[in-house]
Amino acid sequence: MVASVSKEMDTQALWKRYEDWLYYHEGLGLYLDISRMRFTDSLVETLKPKFEKAFQDMAALEGGAIANPDENRMVGHYWLRDPDLAPLSLGQEIIDTLKQIETFVQKVHSGEIVPPEAPKFTDILSIGIGGSALGPQFVAEALSPLDSPMPIHFIDNTDPAGIDRVLNKLGDRLKSTLVIVTSKSGGTPETRNGMLEVKHAYELQNLNFPKHAVAITMQGSKLDELGGMEGWVAEFPMFDWVGGRTSQFSAVGLLAASLQGIDVRAILQGAKDADSATRIPDLKQNPAALLALAWYYAGNGKGERDMVILPYKDSLLLFSRYLQQLVMESLGKETDLDGKVVNQGIAVYGNKGSTDQHAYVQQLREGVPNFFATFIEVLQDREGDSIEVEPGATSGDYLSGLLQGTRRALYDNRRDSIVITIPEVTPYTVGLLIALYERAVGLYASLVNVNAYHQPGVEAGKKAAASVLDLQTRAIAALKDAGQPISLTELAIQAGAPDEIETIYKILRHLEANDRGVRLEGDRAKPSSLTVSAS
Numbered sequence: 001m002v003a004s005v006s007k008e009m010d011t012q013a014l015w016k017r018y019e020d021w022l023y024y025h026e027g028l029g030l031y032l033d034i035s036r037m038r039f040t041d042s043l044v045e046t047l048k049p050k051f052e053k054a055f056q057d058m059a060a061l062e063g064g065a066i067a068n069p070d071e072n073r074m075v076g077h078y079w080l081r082d083p084d085l086a087p088l089s090l091g092q093e094i095i096d097t098l099k100q101i102e103t104f105v106q107k108v109h110s111g112e113i114v115p116p117e118a119p120k121f122t123d124i125l126s127i128g129i130g131g132s133a134l135g136p137q138f139v140a141e142a143l144s145p146l147d148s149p150m151p152i153h154f155i156d157n158t159d160p161a162g163i164d165r166v167l168n169k170l171g172d173r174l175k176s177t178l179v180i181v182t183s184k185s186g187g188t189p190e191t192r193n194g195m196l197e198v199k200h201a202y203e204l205q206n207l208n209f210p211k212h213a214v215a216i217t218m219q220g221s222k223l224d225e226l227g228g229m230e231g232w233v234a235e236f237p238m239f240d241w242v243g244g245r246t247s248q249f250s251a252v253g254l255l256a257a258s259l260q261g262i263d264v265r266a267i268l269q270g271a272k273d274a275d276s277a278t279r280i281p282d283l284k285q286n287p288a289a290l291l292a293l294a295w296y297y298a299g300n301g302k303g304e305r306d307m308v309i310l311p312y313k314d315s316l317l318l319f320s321r322y323l324q325q326l327v328m329e330s331l332g333k334e335t336d337l338d339g340k341v342v343n344q345g346i347a348v349y350g351n352k353g354s355t356d357q358h359a360y361v362q363q364l365r366e367g368v369p370n371f372f373a374t375f376i377e378v379l380q381d382r383e384g385d386s387i388e389v390e391p392g393a394t395s396g397d398y399l400s401g402l403l404q405g406t407r408r409a410l411y412d413n414r415r416d417s418i419v420i421t422i423p424e425v426t427p428y429t430v431g432l433l434i435a436l437y438e439r440a441v442g443l444y445a446s447l448v449n450v451n452a453y454h455q456p457g458v459e460a461g462k463k464a465a466a467s468v469l470d471l472q473t474r475a476i477a478a479l480k481d482a483g484q485p486i487s488l489t490e491l492a493i494q495a496g497a498p499d500e501i502e503t504i505y506k507i508l509r510h511l512e513a514n515d516r517g518v519r520l521e522g523d524r525a526k527p528s529s530l531t532v533s534a535s
């Protein structure tokens, strides 16, 4: 009896907390519920000055401040959906680029721009990685219509088998495929490799690659030069002041979406309206600030809890992967803006509900409590009516019930969660979701005092990879010079890298597996016993 009274009181208190913290925006059709994050009023009070600073930082950023000091760059992704905000003549560049995209797409769709070897372009092949892939992939998965005028395919890696899979799928349609090569820097090796592999595939079929190729890159980049030299079909600009992971509303996202027949003006409008809502310098009136508060609470301002993204809608499957880059590349930083070592970040993962309830949600409910969940709820089940799968209940009712049930089951076991609710998945709501998270990341970065707009850590892996490839060249040369089987130790000495035996061993093992003129002999369980020869 006592237990049930106290449960009743809990329910009442929770309902009140729900109403107190519920954010709703009529124009956006957006609800945000952070009531199941157990922060206290005193935390909110403590964070007030930090939020005031965060709002000021964001206003300065939108006003054209050098918000990315390490790279001495402005940060202008908010201008992409509201060019009037952009300083100097940048607004005009944004407007011109959008017009250029729309004109190009219209000409491709109408058959005014055609490939030399086919009556029309039928498919898109997008080559790019990271920020030059994840946005277009997420948007395609969420919004590409079944009867799209041009379905899209992606190469986002330097995996030869992965590239073959995409090329095989395209098969004969390569001759009617428009290839978009996207790289802001124009020098990312994976993208360069993908482009060269695809070009080779075109040449094997005697197809004129440049007449199928479009570049999206910064002026003056290697890709820009190559496209110009080879006479590619078109080129669209990437702006210095837009980072890859926030480039969905630049040509990077808009060209691919528009070619697929997705309403890009509606995407931009959704983002612009979300920006208006998230610009308000008042915590309770600002959904991005509320998200940032919830993240701060969850991880103690230090990312101590992971962000699990659970959209209960198949078409939003790639949202977590998209957010993984946006959040982790923006917030995962060794030092703060004062140069202090802070090792910040929030780990992001997730897939979709209710699917994940049959997999890792077991651990979320009962295992290590090192996360908070974010449910993305979509009110509309489908277009049209649903059958009843049992009296009075549809498949969509199940999905909705499973979301509510999981939220409750987690909360009952002291696991926190956020719920973001949108009416349906449309270009408008996808635009708003991206903009909402872009702003939340920006605000949170201010709260924890990190630069959200650079990625120095990514460089370390790239440099190490370059040195491995350099070592490969030297090892192959040394092997040829040796002219007879030699030990790995000897080869490392001959290659001028006596400290790199392990790396050399792995290079050789890989070359051998791919019939690249290397043979290893000896006990493979004891690599130090191996001798290597040219085969």
Ligand SMILES: O=P(O)(O)OC[C@H]1O[C@H](O)[C@H](O)[C@@H](O)[C@@H]1O
Pocket: 129, 130, 131, 132, 182, 183, 184, 185, 186, 187, 188, 191, 244, 245, 329, 455, 458
């Ligand atoms: O567009 P790109 O210059 O080719 O860059 C592609 C990606 O690679 C880099 O390593 C960065 O970490 C990402 O932020 C970027 O989006």
